[in-house]
Amino acid sequence: MLRVVMHGDILADHMLGMYEIVETVAAGPASLFILQDLSRSQNFTAAARKTVASEPRADLIAGVASFGESFQMRVMIAMMDKASRLFGRQVVTPSGFFATEAEARDWIAERRRLTAAR
Known part of the structure; x- marks a missing residue:
C-alpha cells in the first residue's frame, strides 16, 4: 500500500511523481493500493486531470x-473517472471516498x- 498526502493544488508534476513511485513499488498490473489523504488538498489542476486520464501506469493500481x-x-474525482471511461480507458481503477482513514x-x-x- 502506498500512502499519499496531497497539499494545496494538485499539479501534473505531483501526479507524474506519484506514478513513478507506483511503477517502482508495484508488483504488476493492479497490484498496488493507494491510501490517499486529501484533507489538505484544494484542487486538481487541468494538467493534473489530463495526466490522470492518460497515464498508462494507472493500470498498476x-x-x-x-x-x-x-x-x-x-465531485472532481468522480468526473475524472467518468471522463477516463468516455475517452477509452479500458479499466478504470476502483476508488472509494471515506470519512476517516480507518x-x-x-x-x-x-x-x-x-x-x-x-
Missing part, C-alpha cells in the same frame, strides 16, 4: 481509497480479500 476530501474534490483502510482490506479470492 488496484484501488484508491481517499479520505478527508472536500465535496468539490469528491474506513479507507477497511475498504482496501476488503478489496484485497476480494482480489485474493479470484
Whole structure:
C-alpha cells in the first residue's frame, strides 16, 4: 500500500511523481493500493486531470481509497473517472471516498480479500 498526502493544488508534476513511485513499488498490473489523504488538498489542476486520464501506469493500481476530501474534490474525482471511461480507458481503477482513514483502510482490506479470492 502506498500512502499519499496531497497539499494545496494538485499539479501534473505531483501526479507524474506519484506514478513513478507506483511503477517502482508495484508488483504488476493492479497490484498496488493507494491510501490517499486529501484533507489538505484544494484542487486538481487541468494538467493534473489530463495526466490522470492518460497515464498508462494507472493500470498498476488496484484501488484508491481517499479520505478527508472536500465535496468539490469528491465531485472532481468522480468526473475524472467518468471522463477516463468516455475517452477509452479500458479499466478504470476502483476508488472509494471515506470519512476517516480507518474506513479507507477497511475498504482496501476488503478489496484485497476480494482480489485474493479470484
